[in-house]
Amino acid sequence: MVIEKLKKAEEVLWLNPKLTTYKNADLHCNLTELDIKDAEERLRRFAPFIMKAFPETLKSGGIIESELKEINGMKNSLSENIKGNMLLKMDANLPIAGSVKARGGIYEVLKHTEDLALENGLITLESDYSVLYDKKDFFKNYSVQVGSTGNLGMSIGIMSAAIGYNAIVHMSADAKQWKKDLLRSHGVTVFEYEGDYSAAVKEGRKKSDADPMSYFVDDENSQNLFLGYSVAAGRTKKQLDEMEINVDSEHPLFVYVPCGVGGAPGGVTFGMKEIFGDNVHVFFAEPTEAPCMVLGMATGKHSEISVQDIGLSGKTDADGLAVGRASGFVGKVMEEILSGIATCEDYRLYDYMRMLLNSENTFIEPSSCAAFHTPYLLFNSGEGKKYLEKHNLTDKLENSTHIVWSTGGKLVPDEIRKAYINTYLK
Numbered sequence: 235m236v237i238e239k240l241k242k243a244e245e246v247l248w249l250n251p252k253l254t255t256y257k258n259a260d261l262h263c264n265l266t267e268l269d270i271k272d273a274e275e276r277l278r279r280f281a282p283f284i285m286k287a288f289p290e291t292l293k294s295g296g297i298i299e300s301e302l303k304e305i306n307g308m309k310n311s312l313s314e315n316i317k318g319n320m321l322l323k324m325d326a327n328l329p330i331a332g333s334v335k336a337r338g339g340i341y342e343v344l345k346h347t348e349d350l351a352l353e354n355g356l357i358t359l360e361s362d363y364s365v366l367y368d369k370k371d372f373f374k375n376y377s378v379q380v381g382s383t384g385n386l387g388m389s390i391g392i393m394s395a396a397i398g399y400n401a402i403v404h405m406s407a408d409a410k411q412w413k414k415d416l417l418r419s420h421g422v423t424v425f426e427y428e429g430d431y432s433a434a435v436k437e438g439r440k441k442s443d444a445d446p447m448s449y450f451v452d453d454e455n456s457q458n459l460f461l462g463y464s465v466a467a468g469r470t471k472k473q474l475d476e477m478e479i480n481v482d483s484e485h486p487l488f489v490y491v492p493c494g495v496g497g498a499p500g501g502v503t504f505g506m507k508e509i510f511g512d513n514v515h516v517f518f519a520e521p522t523e524a525p526c527m528v529l530g531m532a533t534g535k536h537s538e539i540s541v542q543d544i545g546l547s548g549k550t551d552a553d554g555l556a557v558g559r560a561s562g563f564v565g566k567v568m569e570e571i572l573s574g575i576a577t578c579e580d581y582r583l584y585d586y587m588r589m590l591l592n593s594e595n596t597f598i599e600p601s602s603c604a605a606f607h608t609p610y611l612l613f614n615s616g617e618g619k620k621y622l623e624k625h626n627l628t629d630k631l632e633n634s635t636h637i638v639w640s641t642g643g644k645l646v647p648d649e650i651r652k653a654y655i656n657t658y659l660k
């Protein structure tokens with residue numbers, strides 16, 4: 235039934251029928267909290283390098299992290315039916331890449347860099363990694379390549395170029411011109427393709443596989459990327475503690491994350507579930523023209539089905555979410571732990587963007603704004619009501635916390651911001 239609505243590009247709130255308790259959930263992978271910890275420690279080892287290469291991170295000691303801020307003004311504008319506290323996770327302002335990709339993308343480049351540097355005796359695990367700042371003569375012999383709709387390319391490209399790699403980004407047709415220009419200004423090679431994201435990934439992989447000195451970042455299957463994102467959860471828990479916000483069976487936490495191929499929201503979900511178990515309810519947000527994750531999960535076909543297979547275009551103003559085929563790896567990990575997915579029409583992206591600007595004086599890019607429609611539907615639809623009742627949440631909502639994950643925006647040039655603000659699709 236949900237598939238019929240998806241085909242017609244109608245908005246849905248899909249509730250995951252396979253959701254079970256975290257203890258009983260089969261994650262279809264071997265990842266554990268130890269892997270998240272390992273990723274966190276690796277990022278800490280690289281902090282001295284990051285401070286040196288990106289002085290904007292000096293004040294956070296080389297840790298790439300974003301603010302968690304209260305946005306109850308936005309909550310009130312969104313819907314008077316939404317109960318509890320609403321917070322915005324400001325990954326839109328993450329240093330270096332200005333999007334959530336500064337987590338997974340940068341982590342994967344650093345992981346590959348550490349592997350190469352250890353193998354070649356440039357460092358030991360105990361070294362001060364800032365020495366890697368002066369090893370461009372070594373790293374220039376190696377390439378890093380990635381296929382991207384834009385933001386992943388920016389995070390991989392900017393970090394790879396800073397280390398000294400020959401960085402190559404394969405961009406899909408929907409990638410924004412300013413993102414290509416910015417990358418080229420960092421010395422990154424940008425290839426452009428007529429096709430969509432999958433076509434860019436395919437070409438990128440082919441070129442990289444033909445070169446033994448090249449490393450390909452595989453957004454559709456990479457566990458490293460996923461782990462880089464998952465580190466966000468522990469840090470967010472610390473911020474909630476500092477704000478004296480409890481999460482327990484009487485104080486439920488809801489998290490809403492925009493979804494493209496699935497790595498970023500999937501990694502965040504895995505981390506959140508590891509920490510909060512059944513007290514956290516995670517929902518994804520997708521555009522009605524590119525609902526690849528809900529399509530993959532609802533049919534059980536995961537990466538074996540694309541939105542084009544059901545007659546959708548895959549084209550959306552949410553360029554960061556313009557993905558026609560979900561990650562099979564992530565879809566399977568989410569199979570029993572994700573609460574649901576809501577889809578959102580493009581015109582709302584701009585309306586929510588303006589609403590956030592007016593209520594909180596905060597700018598985030600349109601892709602990111604898809605996340606606001608999910609709490610709206612949770613509190614204003616029959617399906618939403620069903621979820622809240624089924625999980626005995628109805629009488630706990632006054633004590634609930636809602637984290638909307640803003641995933642991009644800081645690097646959007648002023649003139650593009652102005653154009654967004656003046657865009658009305660309906």
Ligand SMILES: *Cc1c(COP(=O)(O)O)cnc(C)c1O
Nearest residue numbers: 385494495496497498554641642
């Ligand atoms: C990439 C991206 C996402 C989603 O991440 P995926 O790993 O592709 O699911 C969400 N919002 C923005 C702005 C992005 O760039």
